[in-house]
Amino acid sequence: MLFNSFDFILFLPLIVVLFYATPQRFRWMLLLAASYYFYMCWRVDYIVLILASTLIDYWAGLKMEKETEKRKRRKFLAASLILNLGMLFFFKYYTFFSYNTEVLLNNINIFYDSPVLDLLLPVGISFYTFQTLSYTIDVYKGKVKAEKHLGYFALYVTYFPQLVAGPIERSDRLIPQLRKKTALTKDDIRYAINKILLGFFKKVAVADTIAVYCDQMFAGSINGTGLQYYFAAVLFIVQLFCDFSGYTDIAIGTARLMGVKLMENFDRPYWTSNMSDFWARWHISLTSWINDYMFKPALMKWKNQGTLITIGVMVAIGFWHGAKWGFILFGLLNGIIIVIQRYWRKTKALKPFNKSPFGKHFFILWNFQLLVFTGIFFRNNAPDALQIIQHIFTDFRLGLSELQSPYQTEFMVAALMALFTLITVSFNRQLRFRFNTLYIATILFVIFLFGQDIRNQFIYFHF
Numbered sequence: 001m002l003f004n005s006f007d008f009i010l011f012l013p014l015i016v017v018l019f020y021a022t023p024q025r026f027r028w029m030l031l032l033a034a035s036y037y038f039y040m041c042w043r044v045d046y047i048v049l050i051l052a053s054t055l056i057d058y059w060a061g062l063k064m065e066k067e068t069e070k071r072k073r074r075k076f077l078a079a080s081l082i083l084n085l086g087m088l089f090f091f092k093y094y095t096f097f098s099y100n101t102e103v104l105l106n107n108i109n110i111f112y113d114s115p116v117l118d119l120l121l122p123v124g125i126s127f128y129t130f131q132t133l134s135y136t137i138d139v140y141k142g143k144v145k146a147e148k149h150l151g152y153f154a155l156y157v158t159y160f161p162q163l164v165a166g167p168i169e170r171s172d173r174l175i176p177q178l179r180k181k182t183a184l185t186k187d188d189i190r191y192a193i194n195k196i197l198l199g200f201f202k203k204v205a206v207a208d209t210i211a212v213y214c215d216q217m218f219a220g221s222i223n224g225t226g227l228q229y230y231f232a233a234v235l236f237i238v239q240l241f242c243d244f245s246g247y248t249d250i251a252i253g254t255a256r257l258m259g260v261k262l263m264e265n266f267d268r269p270y271w272t273s274n275m276s277d278f279w280a281r282w283h284i285s286l287t288s289w290i291n292d293y294m295f296k297p298a299l300m301k302w303k304n305q306g307t308l309i310t311i312g313v314m315v316a317i318g319f320w321h322g323a324k325w326g327f328i329l330f331g332l333l334n335g336i337i338i339v340i341q342r343y344w345r346k347t348k349a350l351k352p353f354n355k356s357p358f359g360k361h362f363f364i365l366w367n368f369q370l371l372v373f374t375g376i377f378f379r380n381n382a383p384d385a386l387q388i389i390q391h392i393f394t395d396f397r398l399g400l401s402e403l404q405s406p407y408q409t410e411f412m413v414a415a416l417m418a419l420f421t422l423i424t425v426s427f428n429r430q431l432r433f434r435f436n437t438l439y440i441a442t443i444l445f446v447i448f449l450f451g452q453d454i455r456n457q458f459i460y461f462h463f
Contacts, residue, residue, distance in 0.1 A: 001041035003250045003458070004204050011038070016257050024181050028151050031178070031258070035160040039124075042164075046122040049087055054157045056083045057132045061139045061146035061153075073140050080136040088129045091119055096323030124164030126320060130289055132157050135171040137293055144172045152178055161254040165247050165458055167265045167285035174260070182259030192256040194431040197443045198424065199249030200451075206417045207243035207459075208452035210235045213410040218380055222387065226395035229388050230372075231411070237375040238418045241270065243459045244283070268425060270371065273363035274341045275334055278371065279317075290317060310342075311335035321378070326385055330377040337370055417450060 269282035318331020
């Protein structure tokens, strides 16, 4: 079920009403049933994967808690890692590795036809896999107690507001909130409505409007000037932010209606002067997961290999997004840029410029340009991305007609919606407005005026 669908618009108020009409001790049953139904609206049979992950990790957690020695707990952690990462690899990466193995062998005259499996990527598998793995790893390390109640643990894995695209929550933060008795306040209602409307505005009005232009520009053959492709690349990263943060806003607002405070996943990521800060503010739940369970452990083991570890972790982040070389190059480029910027900031001769007001603004603008060009690899496959970047730097036609065409109307509307996004950046975190009714009326007006097809999937559903 998509957030931006009429089904969800009917589903959400029904679940909220039933939630508060249900006695506290039975609410987990309602939410668990609603979460399974929410997921099965996409595809029924893949619910088996979530059930398998839930049961193995619940069992592994209980077993690990009974053992006092890490050596004995390790086999249960291994069972969790093998099952979860095995399912993730099979459904998300099997075709990629199989195809590339075939190409590699054929190039050295070993002719091999890889088995072709018609696999549909389970929606949200990367998100709920990382969420449940954080639980088993934390139990293994003794950071959290194993959850004894299977129902609450299953709800932690499948909680529908954040099931398919995050935020990736930790068990010690989410499970206690699912257990507590909830009393809905006026402030909760105000914040939830404002947050959900902001999410719909970002998704259906901004992201989907920009997508109309970007999809046409990046459709295949080069059909525009270098400047047009540059602006399409700029608009794409606005689309990407609004699409993903829009989902997160709806998820956070939805959960707040039932008394749960999900973590914020974005903190003005494009207002950063270097890639390290960008990744600390973009998809925060993923980058904090990577930092806690990959980067820090690797750095503790190989203390003098910070550069290689940084690049390796960024490649892993890129590959987490999908099984294609464009994502790998996206991660690799980000890793290299982070390392270069790290040495740049440490250079004594450059520190006065780096700390000056001009230097700070310069690097914010410069870092944004880096995001634009690395985003081309995120949006396109590797050969197309390289062709587009080459076109940007070789086709220097700068006339107004070249800027507007092709797709003149789509470009102008997309640019207008991108400018609207700047207004939302200034909103306070609690979304408190002096004239809240005016906020609601204005945002609904813009949604109805510019909103696109309400059935468009969120970009991160593909990851």
